[in-house]
Amino acid sequence: QVQLVQSGGGSVQSGGxxxxxxxxxxxxxxxxxxxxFRQAPGKEREGVSCDSKTPPYAHYAPSVKGRFTISRDNAxxxxxxxxxxxxxxxxxxxxxxxxRYAYSACVxxxxxxxxxxxxxxxxx
Numbered sequence: 001q002v003q004l005v006q007s008g009g010g011s012v013q014s015g016g017x018x019x020x021x022x023x024x025x026x027x028x029x030x031x032x033x034x035x036x037f038r039q040a041p042g043k044e045r046e047g048v049s050c051d052s053k054t055p056p057y058a059h060y061a062p063s064v065k066g067r068f069t070i071s072r073d074n075a076x077x078x079x080x081x082x083x084x085x086x087x088x089x090x091x092x093x094x095x096x097x098x099x100r101y102a103y104s105a106c107v108x109x110x111x112x113x114x115x116x117x118x119x120x121x122x123x124x
Contacts, residue, residue: 002026002098002113009094009118016086016122022079022096022115030074033099035059035106036081038092038120047106048094049081059106063089086122093117 008020020036035050049070050059058070069082079096095118097111104110 004096004098004113004115006094006096006115006118009120011121011123012086014087014122014124017082017084018086018120019083020081020094020096020118020120024077024079024098030077031102033101033104033110034072034079035097035099035111036070036079037095037097037108037111038090039095040092043092045095045108047108050106051079052103054102057103061106083120086120088122088124090120091122092120094120 002024003026005023008018010018012018031053033050033052036048037045038048039045048061048064049068051070051072060068067085071080096115098113099111
């Protein structure tokens with residue numbers, strides 16, 4: 001079992017920045033594919049960014065590429081999402097997740113463990 005506890009998020013104005021953190025505990029998988037997802041009201045959960053250690057690769061959704069940065073600190077079992085130049089369209093509940101695999105597609109079915117979610121609100 002892997003437990004994921006999220007922190008960060010909140011409300012900012014358009015153009016602002018936020019940082020999300022995700023602390024993993026339990027049977028942590030430092031080589032696992034890890035990612036951030038978001039779900040806006042009435043929409044499906046979508047992959048925002050996912051990080052693979054082997055091979056070293058970071059995937060970004062086109063809508064966030066160049067604005068968001070995913071990173072991980074395996075020594076601390078932490079996953080981060082730095083979000084800059086936020087837009088109202090980024091408003092959603094954000095979730096971190098850990099996959100059973102070392103590398104896969106950045107889609108919800110590939111991920112087994114999920115954080116509790118943290119709300120991000122961006123006003124214009």
